[in-house]
Amino acid sequence: MTVFEGGCHCGRVRFRVSASRLEALDCNCSVCTMKGFLHLIVTRDAFELLSGEDALSTYTFGTGVARHTFCGVCGVHPFYTPRSHPDGVDVNVRCLDGDALARFSVARFDGKNWEESVAAIR
Numbered sequence: 001m002t003v004f005e006g007g008c009h010c011g012r013v014r015f016r017v018s019a020s021r022l023e024a025l026d027c028n029c030s031v032c033t034m035k036g037f038l039h040l041i042v043t044r045d046a047f048e049l050l051s052g053e054d055a056l057s058t059y060t061f062g063t064g065v066a067r068h069t070f071c072g073v074c075g076v077h078p079f080y081t082p083r084s085h086p087d088g089v090d091v092n093v094r095c096l097d098g099d100a101l102a103r104f105s106v107a108r109f110d111g112k113n114w115e116e117s118v119a120a121i122r
Contacts, residue, residue, distance in 0.1 A: 002103075005050070006096040008071035008078050013052030015079060017042055017091050024093040024104045029111030031061075031068065035077050038093040038106065047079070047089040084118045 002022065007014040017040065025039040026032075032039075057072040066083040070076060078095040082088065093101055110117040 004096045004100050006078060006091070006100070008052070008074050008076040008095065010071060010074035012055040012073050013071045013078055014050040015091070016048045016050055018046040022104045024106050025109040026106050027109045027111035032111055036094060037077060038101070039082070039109070040091040040093050041082060041085050041088055042091065043088050047091065
């Protein structure tokens with residue numbers, strides 16, 4: 001298990017996450033592409049919000065299951081509740097501190113064809 005800390009651009013939102021695998025998913029769906037999100041999906045108990053709960057805003061669309069959280073101060077999306085794992089947390093690897101991203105391998109995820117692709121990550 002590897003522990004990382006991270007947060008948003010302004011530093012108001014901070015979190016800690018424990019990862020068992022250092023692999024991020026690069027999704028090509030419309031919202032992930034626009035946000036530049038690299039996914040690290042973990043169980044809820046592997047994630048701890050350290051500060052900034054009061055700064056978080058939420059965006060939902062489509063089915064409304066995914067809860068896209070972002071810092072209401074700087075607008076960065078450090079984590080969210082994913083539709084594929086509604087009981088988990090999806091951390092943006094690009095929001096981890098230091099050179100954490102360099103430690104991850106990145107695999108493609110075909111979010112444009114979400115229904116067909118999601119079974120492989122469940």
